[in-house]
Amino acid sequence: MIEALLFAAPRPLSVDELAERVPEEVDVPAVLAALAAEYEGRGINLVQSGGKWLFRTASDLAFLLRKELEEPRKLSRAAVET
Template sequence: MNTSESPQDNTPEEQPEESPEAPIDPQHLRLLEAILFASAEPLSERALAYRLPEDTDLKAMLSALEAQYADRGVNLVRAGKSW
């Protein structure tokens, strides 16, 4: 019997954890930015999510864009349930 660790052993260090703040794909962020600023009217999160890839963390991306535009002449703001 071999007492050494086998490759099948999963220690906590080996298991990938989902980060609450997963990295944001810059292409997805640019796509969201283009959708928002090309629209003549505010868009709901549902409408935005429909237009973005499935694996997109929409809330994180909206927060990131909101922060990026906070110090600029143009701001991204939430208007009711839309952006």
């Protein structure tokens, strides 16, 4: 349930925000720790940033997400004439 909440959330969520959305008996910090361990070493990691939790692309794969920078090129004289 916590995994689904974090995945669907439009922004990172705090432990308190997660606790408001799950049954009282759920140990949110323990579930978060277990999920973080489960996702470790995968392409997506569960991380805590600024006191809130979110899924993030693994740092070792960040290069795959960078957009290629386009180099502006001047048109040749022949290309300009057409």
